[in-house]
Amino acid sequence: MDLKTRYLIILLQGESFAIPITSLLEITVPRNIQRDPKLSEIFEGKIEYRGTLIPVVNMKKVLKLPGNPGTGLIVIKSSKGVLGLLVDAAKELLETAQKPVPIPRGVLNPSLNYYVGILRNRDHLVLLLNEDGFLP
């Protein structure tokens, strides 16, 4: 019996994306984002989280999606440290024994390392994000 993995499904422009629950620290709302012109354009600024300032990433900028930055904040830990991701919503938990299916060849420039693969959630496909891949 395969071990099940849990993922948080997040919404961006109506589409589902996933991050592994092991990266997740908190689901909250963004408050008092402090602009920091030194950060690259995928960052909205910094926010206080448990006494320290963490960078906040606008996921729509990362994925070149249109629309406002999003009103949900997911705090995660990545290999680059603790950071916040702005998303439209945290939708649900997906618990599954599936292994992510790699994105088929011919879809993306192979140097783009933004996705781990594809997961199935009921009747639709979810893109599993590789948070280490899109951070500068």
Place this chain on the structure above:
Amino acid sequence: MTSNYVLFRIAARLFGVKLQGAIEIMAWQRSRAVPLSYSYIEGVMEYRGVIYPVFHLAQLLGFSQPGPIGFTAPQDPGPVKGRSIILLQEGDKSFGITVDSVVKMLPLEDVSAPAADVKGINTKLVRGIRFDDDQEIILLSFERLFHAG
């Protein structure tokens, strides 16, 4: 040598692709968009447990304008009569193409040498030209798309 080809229309022109395995034809449906994919990618779709990339063929051939870079390429065209997705295999690659309408299957003589330029389309995909009742059929091959980048 003769092979079976599936013929289809895009922007009123007739195209053909050689059948090299299973083929599935279905009414067009929205694919799962993949942000940052190539502009001619509609997305990915699952069919019988396999995940296929879906190529927006009109855009790939240069018949329609690409969307903003990185954004989910073509907008949902809504229900258009005849618009179909053909799932195909070429070598070890499986993929889908979006076409305006599927015409028929037809045995045709294979082409060995690449054709000269075909006016107004992205010739990187063109394998050759054949005729059926004086109608020009542009034969396509998609293998090169999988070596891009």
